[in-house]
Amino acid sequence: MTLITSVRLRRVLDSRGNPTVEADVLTESGGFGRAAAPSGASTGEYEAIELPPGEAIANARKRAVPRLVDEVYAGDQRAVDAALHAADGTDDFSDIGANSAVAISMAAAKAGADVLGAPLYQHLGGAFRGDNFPVPLGNVVGGGEHAKEATYIQEFLSAPVGAPSVEEAVFANAQVHAAVGDVLDERGVPAAKGDEGAWAPAIDDSEAFEVVEEAVSRVADDRGFDIKFGLDVAATELYDADDEVYRYGDEERTPEEQVEYMAELVDEYDLAYVEDPLDENDYAGTADLTEKVGDRTLICGDDLFVTNVERLQTGIDEGAGNSILIKPNQIGTLSDAFDAVELATKHGYDAVISHRSGETEDTTIAHLAVATDAPFIKTGAVAGERTAKLNELIRIAEDAV
Numbered sequence: 001m002t003l004i005t006s007v008r009l010r011r012v013l014d015s016r017g018n019p020t021v022e023a024d025v026l027t028e029s030g031g032f033g034r035a036a037a038p039s040g041a042s043t044g045e046y047e048a049i050e051l052p053p054g055e056a057i058a059n060a061r062k063r064a065v066p067r068l069v070d071e072v073y074a075g076d077q078r079a080v081d082a083a084l085h086a087a088d089g090t091d092d093f094s095d096i097g098a099n100s101a102v103a104i105s106m107a108a109a110k111a112g113a114d115v116l117g118a119p120l121y122q123h124l125g126g127a128f129r130g131d132n133f134p135v136p137l138g139n140v141v142g143g144g145e146h147a148k149e150a151t152y153i154q155e156f157l158s159a160p161v162g163a164p165s166v167e168e169a170v171f172a173n174a175q176v177h178a179a180v181g182d183v184l185d186e187r188g189v190p191a192a193k194g195d196e197g198a199w200a201p202a203i204d205d206s207e208a209f210e211v212v213e214e215a216v217s218r219v220a221d222d223r224g225f226d227i228k229f230g231l232d233v234a235a236t237e238l239y240d241a242d243d244e245v246y247r248y249g250d251e252e253r254t255p256e257e258q259v260e261y262m263a264e265l266v267d268e269y270d271l272a273y274v275e276d277p278l279d280e281n282d283y284a285g286t287a288d289l290t291e292k293v294g295d296r297t298l299i300c301g302d303d304l305f306v307t308n309v310e311r312l313q314t315g316i317d318e319g320a321g322n323s324i325l326i327k328p329n330q331i332g333t334l335s336d337a338f339d340a341v342e343l344a345t346k347h348g349y350d351a352v353i354s355h356r357s358g359e360t361e362d363t364t365i366a367h368l369a370v371a372t373d374a375p376f377i378k379t380g381a382v383a384g385e386r387t388a389k390l391n392e393l394i395r396i397a398e399d400a401v
């Protein structure tokens with residue numbers, strides 16, 4: 001192992017055209033790692049704090065960089081991440097910013113891999129990592145906080161569960177995305193694209209279900225393997241906590257009705273995956289839904305768990321969900337993200353490694369998914385910052401055989 005000798009931080013563009021933090025980490029023996037923080041739009045209340053990038057960089061330069069340079073070995077990820085926590089001193093990275101923290105954490109991991117001459121997934125996963133590859137969940141229709149005047153449900157996700165390989169799965173999702181474009185065209189529905197490259201048509205949710213079901217079935221027939229679909233409801237964004245109702249435009253649902261509605265959707269469309277079906281504070285409702293349909297679909301907590309072991313432990317104790325979304329920038333370091341995967345796996349929860357709606361060309365999450373043996377990765381279907389991860393997954397699968 002070699003000591004970190006330099007940490008450089010800069011502002012770069014993310015896919016929304018907003019600034020984000022990029023980190024370069026150099027080591028004594030010439031190891032190099034570069035990584036950039038993603039950024040959410042439908043962020044959970046309990047996420048680690050993203051600061052304005054200029055502020056995050058200034059604070060990290062002052063407090064985190066001196067604790068790393070000539071102090072910590074690249075490759076000792078726990079030590080890197082402990083130094084970031086010590087430099088910050090809060091429990092939500094509100095001092096140096098989770099955006100600076102995660103960029104440094106991921107860049108150090110890459111520098112550590114570079115020193116070893118190993119791919120990042122191998123460095124993070126170790127010699128005895130599993131040899132499974134994640135099924136990619138690809139966003140093909142979206143609205144919510146990711147596109148105006150589109151569906152209330154934030155994401156309709158193609159899930160090629162029967163694909164024989166990562167490569168086939170990745171191409172199937174792109175084909176479903178194209179097929180959705182065709183179906184919309186046939187219906188005379190014009191559609192732009194949302195933040196993650198998904199179609200964002202001005203149709204109601206019930207029509208979106210028809211469109212996605214039709215597209216998925218066409219591609220499944222063509223490919224000859226099973227393709228299902230799933231949702232990220234991002235229900236916190238629909239929930240009016242004062243009136244205690246979920247609002248889908250003029251339509252309202254009480255929390256009990258929301259549970260029933262979600263359960264009906266699971267059965268009507270044979271959904272493979274439902275993320276954040278209830279408000280981020282509703283463990284009991286999520287547990288209720290998990291009890292009803294958790295034997296036949298994944299009920300995944302994103303805003304509910306925010307990659308946080310304490311929130312996940314509450315979910316485990318209450319029987320809320322059977323899956324957790326893992327977003328390293330929600331918690332600030334790779335070590336914390338690994339801890340969440342480990343706790344989830346121990347309790348039979350499936351980990352879904354995820355991008356954010358604001359992304360860069362950084363591919364760390366593809367390596368993280370393989371390193372942790374995660375059964376799923378959610379990283380879009382098309383758009384350059386999404387295909388960067390998907391193409392890396394294809395390369396890893398080729399490399400790892």
Ligand SMILES: C=C(OP(=O)(O)O)C(=O)O
Binds near residue numbers: 039043145356357
């Ligand atoms: C990827 C998501 O969106 P965001 O990054 O805006 O939270 C999500 O909610 O799962």
Ligand SMILES: [Mg+2]
Binds near residue numbers: 275276302
């Ligand atoms: Mg989500």
